[in-house]
Amino acid sequence: MESDKVHPMVEDTSLDPSRIATDKHSISHNVEMVAKPAKVENNAWSRIGLVSLLTLVLGFILVLVPLVLLGLMWKESMVAMSGGEPRELWFQVVHANWTSRLVTVCTAVIRTMIAMQATVATAMIGSVVLERIGVPLSHAPFYSIARAAYISPNSLLFTTGLRPKNFSAILVLLLIVLEVLLTFASQFLSTILISDFRTGVYTDTTGTSDVHILRNIYLTGVPPDWTSIPPASSWTFAERSESFTIGSDYHDTGHVYRAMLPFEDETQRTDLRSFNGPAPVMDQRMVCVSPTLSGLSLNSSFSTTDIRLSGQMTVDIDDYPMLRSPDQVSSIDFTCALPYLTVNSTESNTTTWESTLCTPALNLNWNVQLEDPLVEPTFNDSTAQTLTILYTHNPRASSMLLILDILDKDAIASSILDTDSDSGDNTNTTTLRTDGPWSIIGANGSEVLRVSACYTNLISKTFNLSMKRSWAGTEPKLTWDRNAQIYDTASSAHQLGASRAPDNLVNRGLLALSPPSSWEEYTIDYGPVDPNYEGFNTHWWFAKYLLAYLSNPQPDTTPAADPGVLLSSSNTGQLSPNADFAHVSLFQNTLRETGSPALATQALLARGAEMLYYNHLFKLYATEPAETAFAGTALVPARWVGFAVGVGIVGVHFVVLGVVVLLFLRWTRESVLGQYWQAVAHVVEGDTAAVIERVSANNATDGEVKGWRKDREGAGGVGLGLGEQSILRRRGEGSVAIVSGAPR
Template identity: 30%
Template sequence: MTEPQSYEKVPNASVEQTERDASPLPAPLHKKRSAWEKLGAYNIAVLVIGTATILLAVGFLTFIWVVSINGTQSGQLPSLWKLIVSNAWVSRVITLCSILIRVATAAQLCVFAAILAALILERIGASAEDFPLLSMMRCANTGPQALIWNVLHTIHTGSQRGYSLLIILTILNALALQFTSTILLADLSPTYVVLDRNSTRNITFGMSDSLTENAYAGIDYWKTGPQTYPRFAEYKEKATNGTNYTDTGTTYRGFLPFALPNQRNRLRNYHGPMTVVDARVVCVRPQLSNLTINVISDTNEDERIISGTLDARDVYPGITTTTPDPEDQQYVSTSFNCRAPAQNPIANSTNWSASLCLLGTHYGTLLNGIIPDGDTKDGLPTGHTLAQLILNNTNPNDRYNNTVTELTELNQLESSSASWARFGNEKVQFDLSLCFFNPQQRDYEVKASSSEDFSDASAFWDISTGQPVYNSYWVRSMLDAVLGESTSAERGLLTLEPVANWTAMETTARYNVTAYPFIYDTLSRFDPSESENETAGTTYQFTSFIIPTYAIHQTHKALVQTILQSTKNPALALQALWTVLLQMSYYDFFNQYSVSAPASFGIAEQVNIPIQWSCFAGVMGILGLHFVLLIISLVMFVTRTEMSLLGNSWQAVSQVMSTDTAHAVHHAAAATDKEMADAVKESGIAEGKIFVKKSASSGRTEATSVVRRR
């Protein structure tokens, strides 16, 4: 045996020079491998751990989406979700989950690439140019993008259309997965959510009854218009109409004890003290007698006085009428003196010539209100009911002015309206409705809630038609003074929960505190004529171009006019008017409130959370395609390959070596891929496909060249 040469002395000597290499080696034993062995422990771990990671990330994202879209409506918000949202971590969570998804899918796509390489080598073969790379891909962690050259090299032959389609789909899908976070973030939008429904603190809701100053000095809300119409809480029952009455239905309206509009608009739930008024109004068609109209001053049409006697007995079962004389408790009629509604001097005007005349608290009681019947602790003769007449002058200007020049007797006429009584003679006619209202407020412990935010309503003068028109639709809608029925929630209000015993819920009983019931008093208005000659009750004119004494602010006038014209319902008009005036006084004095009690409430905060599923569904579709492609490749690998053990580098190198590739391998040691591409063309290998299969001559699993038949 010759002595081996030293590699240090002969560095370029071929390994074929040794006797050991020259001796023939037996063919390796072919052993059938299980699917687990073929995949390898590392690849199995990548598939299992990667899938678990993806499911974990998707599960957490689903949690964020489900709670954001569904949980915010139900109010059931998990603490973890609130922690993430309140700290503005939603976008960070999405980014982190997206990173986990991208890393896991990228690792799994390396396994996919190795599987596709094995399938190509064993099932359809590869060109001599692609064969070494495909063989090495079975053990190297490369992605599907490394297979693109193989796809390009086989397009013209069409030999692997199915595999090429899988590869292209996977590459495009992998590219889409890189934008996971960008896609998911598109579902986010700023929205308002109640993160804490039980925020508790003391709420000031009323004025102390120990006043040291006259709080009402210089105040006249009839001559002041609101900039906005605040949102409120409401409990309302269905309105009813009879042959001679119109009833708005039981209506309780609570004024939200928050001075800032932003707080009222975003208030979703409230449990605590609140000022509540009974806003129910009933207007009836009374029996009239002893009717006259007289001219006090022939220079001013506003000074025509209508006098008469009205009787509302048995008109409506929910109203009792009694004499102010405590010794006579028989049901009686009452007399009235009211200024006639002033005529509108504008020709062809649609405005009604209407006015409101107060009878005061000396006639009638509206029963079954929020304050118990017979409760006189507020010092009012009939408890808490205010009676008022609303009149409408239906005569043309010329007939009215020329006819009513002296004391004239009038008679009640036939009327088809449920709430309007008609009276007059053959020359002049008027409509009259007797309305009852319980405006005395009380303070109660209440519960109110809303599922949505809603801003304070506002009205504006619309000049687009040339003639300015007061557009008050949103105000009237909020006040339920439009045709058609709608719930409190549909009108943007908080829903006031009903209470079986309102008296037991008064703040005096619940919190042992009492606020001064002042807002009713602010509705009163000084009338010089009452103090001087008492010719007529306090009158509010709803027409333009009248003397200032009886005029009211144009916004009040326009609101009442629009409601009367659109609904013909005096009860709705007065209900809206009284609510507005009471609200104005309530919030005007808000900074002076000192009476407080604990309350819990939830105010919506603006947060950036998912509001839709579209982009989330898109990402789930991309991930679904990823797993479909991965499963298809796994099934094909397990069922259609025998010679490839993924992750084994020695096998990948060894299977390249064969008699068919010996020439190419020999020259490749010091050549570039481009040089080798030219060399294999000369050797003839490039004319066919190279497969990994068991050689019939050597018994090895090796690269075997197969030339297509011509």
């Protein structure tokens, strides 16, 4: 066949022993001439080689730098996720959508360096095996070549020459297995790190927003009757408040400073993280006390459809440290309408869910003021009288509200029926006892209702202030409770802090308002408008419209009732207005849950103030710049688990690499990494020469070589000895070769 022919120009010397011997002598002579300066091999670091040394040192740096960058990315992301302020570079990476790309690039560099260092470790392990542990002669060429070829460590797993014969062999096997696993695991570094990523919310960089300010509001028209419509939302706000206080005969919510957010869009309000600029503030503190009542009577001009409680209320200022007035004792006459009562009810229900919020006519003789108002009453009498007429409020006094809560409607109805209703006779009533902020009223020996006098400053003033949060804002919606047939207002009451021990701002979704000492008064340029009237209009706008719609009943009724609104769950309409059932539910649920008229009334008026403000916000044309920061969302690291696993893989890799380098330096003397001719020369000596000749003659494969056993080929034959232990040693004449023998 053509393949069996020898080319005429090529001399076949493969089977000529004399020619082989001559060539061997020539090669040996040339190698001696080239390899004379072999003393450098005694230096451990020169045996590692420049390429391997650079791979170890620069590889360490090129792994450490990306890992540090990723660590900083993780750290800044955690700061951002917790509401802190990360570094500017973090924002640049996030805004450029480079978070996942950074992980991809960094892990690619880390994987490459780990793979390159693993090949150096493989070469060193091959050296340790040849010089310290030993392998069968049939595997010696592989380990010798491995020192120069920089192969992957998993190649060592496919050889059967290494056995756990002693501690050294076990240690090397363990190092091989670990490095293979680490190299494999490093290929998934990107996936491991990306597992920490979540769509996180953070506080974005600060910018500037134009916000509407509460001025010139007399041009915006009359707002609707807030009591007759449900709130469109549970608007979020900023708050700084004091603790709720319970006295022997009063409830005091403490100062509750609340700043409304000058943003029409709900997303802007809930995403707002920090604000520094002008905003309206109200102190929604509510103090409810047990009043001294006298001359009480229940009057029914129209049977049980229109009942009034009349009398005189007196408050001794000395009994309440949070109230102040030029006069020690302040008193006022009142006539307050009660909700519609069903006569001959088949059900007796002492918890009737029927109340009245009544505002007795305030005049210049009434001047009780809560301490520390946002706006001091500095108007002169003539101006105050004019403004009182115009705005339905006395600027010298805090707003005073009477809360009447029915305890037993059947008892009230019975007492009314005992009188001549056509003649309009009154049923005399008396104060039976006090119960905290309540005065309990009795009729015909029964406790029929309770009364509390509540004070609040319905004042708004614009300040330059700051507010911030590191959590999400919430604006809960009202839901209908089908079983109770009432609105479920728990989430709204929770947001408003309508509790004796309100939850923290984080869980309520509110912003933290800066302390009042840091506020700067916002100066308004009123232009040609009289600053007294415009200032009053601005400061007392909420007071005017919160109270203006607590309307009077028909004027021809006797006696005429003071302004007020019914908070009844069963009233279906009569001369006095009934608030929308959403307001009734909020008030009644809070009153029943907390037992505090102060908290229930505060929640009701706070929601009403928000309704007025946001109904007019879009009409306000005056704007001012404010520094704002809103929440941003991005796919960023949100935990440390994946990063810790990645660092663990890299850390264990460096430990294994360090141990391998140490073993190479201590247990080897003759191996030089990356030297191909030396690796081959170490094999082509002594016992292996005959094997090489036979392989060359027979074109044998590795599998065939492994199957050879000791045999004799007659006189002068060579014993192959393929089952013998082989190890790299320096011979007596100075040459280094793989020879048979026991490990050191």
